[in-house]
Amino acid sequence: MSQSIDEIRRGTGADFERLVQLGVKLEGKIALIRYGAIFRGLKVKNAQDHGMIGAVIFTDPADDGNITVAKGVKAYPRM
Amino acid sequence: MGCDISGLPVLPELHHLASIPPGSVRVQRDKVKMRSQFQLVPLLSLAGFALACQRDFHLEGRHTHRPPVARRAAEFPPVLTPHETILVNSFDNNSIDNWAQYYGHQNKLAGLGKDAAIWTRDRWAANGFKASLSEYEVYLSYPQHQALSIKYSNGTSKDVQIQEPALPEDDVTGRPDRVPTFHGYSASGSVSAEYIYVG
Numbered sequence: 001m002s003q004s005i006d007e008i009r010r011g012t013g014a015d016f017e018r019l020v021q022l023g024v025k026l027e028g029k030i031a032l033i034r035y036g037a038i039f040r041g042l043k044v045k046n047a048q049d050h051g052m053i054g055a056v057i058f059t060d061p062a063d064d065g066n067i068t069v070a071k072g073v074k075a076y077p078r079m
Numbered sequence: 080m081g082c083d084i085s086g087l088p089v090l091p092e093l094h095h096l097a098s099i100p101p102g103s104v105r106v107q108r109d110k111v112k113m114r115s116q117f118q119l120v121p122l123l124s125l126a127g128f129a130l131a132c133q134r135d136f137h138l139e140g141r142h143t144h145r146p147p148v149a150r151r152a153a154e155f156p157p158v159l160t161p162h163e164t165i166l167v168n169s170f171d172n173n174s175i176d177n178w179a180q181y182y183g184h185q186n187k188l189a190g191l192g193k194d195a196a197i198w199t200r201d202r203w204a205a206n207g208f209k210a211s212l213s214e215y216e217v218y219l220s221y222p223q224h225q226a227l228s229i230k231y232s233n234g235t236s237k238d239v240q241i242q243e244p245a246l247p248e249d250d251v252t253g254r255p256d257r258v259p260t261f262h263g264y265s266a267s268g269s270v271s272a273e274y275i276y277v278g
Contacts, residue, residue: 030270
């Protein structure tokens with residue numbers, strides 16, 4: 001199964017495995033993870049399963065796509 | 080110093096992350112209160128309650144066998160069946176606006192908001208439906224405190240804003256009982272460590 005670039009890099013199992021393969025030490029660290037692609041609870045579980053002690057999940061402004069002030073959309077509550 | 084992720088290509092949309100100087104973050108994890116309790120919930124749940132949940136961001140298109148709206152609307156204005164006529168005539172933009180206003184001002188976190196459940200039951204009952212509240216046991220956690228701060232390698236630290244600012248135009252945003260972000264069921268406590276971007 002192929003995945004688009006937006007479906008990965010969001011704390012999936014594959015993302016964690018990639019860090020492991022790159023030799024990044026995950027134990028005892030805090031994970032910073034973008035929302036999206038998979039259920040948020042699995043992101044936390046993935047972090048826990050790799051010995052991490054915390055997780056911060058955030059909404060990346062990039063997920064706004066073209067719905068941005070820079071693209072001429074007025075910010076809430078004036079949409 | 081954060082972990083070395085120099086082997087990872089940086090996506091264009093992640094550039095703003097590069098503005099985070101190397102350092103570590105301190106996470107005050109949600110101090111949660113676990114409760115096993117009986118709670119009244121509406122028998123007929125409405126979309127308003129479903130909205131209480133943070134939606135996950137799914138990128139895949141929804142799978143459906145319904146034809147596109149353009150193909151379904153063979154004729155315009157559409158000819159309504161008797162049941163559809165009753166449905167269309169049962170509410171209007173004004174009532175939808177009122178209901179949205181009501182639900183928008185309720186605490187809809189699971190296990191809370193009994194008033195809204197009663198109100199919903201009464202709306203169904205007022206429209207001729209036999210409606211009641213049922214009771215069942217749930218296992219939930221509620222947030223008590225949360226904080227996030229980043230500590231830079233030069234020793235300084237900064238609190239990270241984790242709540243959106245209140246808007247004067249939207250009174251719901253400034254409610255004292257508004258629900259903050261929290262990880263449901265997470266353990267209570269405070270952790271401090273280097274951060275690793277997992278992506």
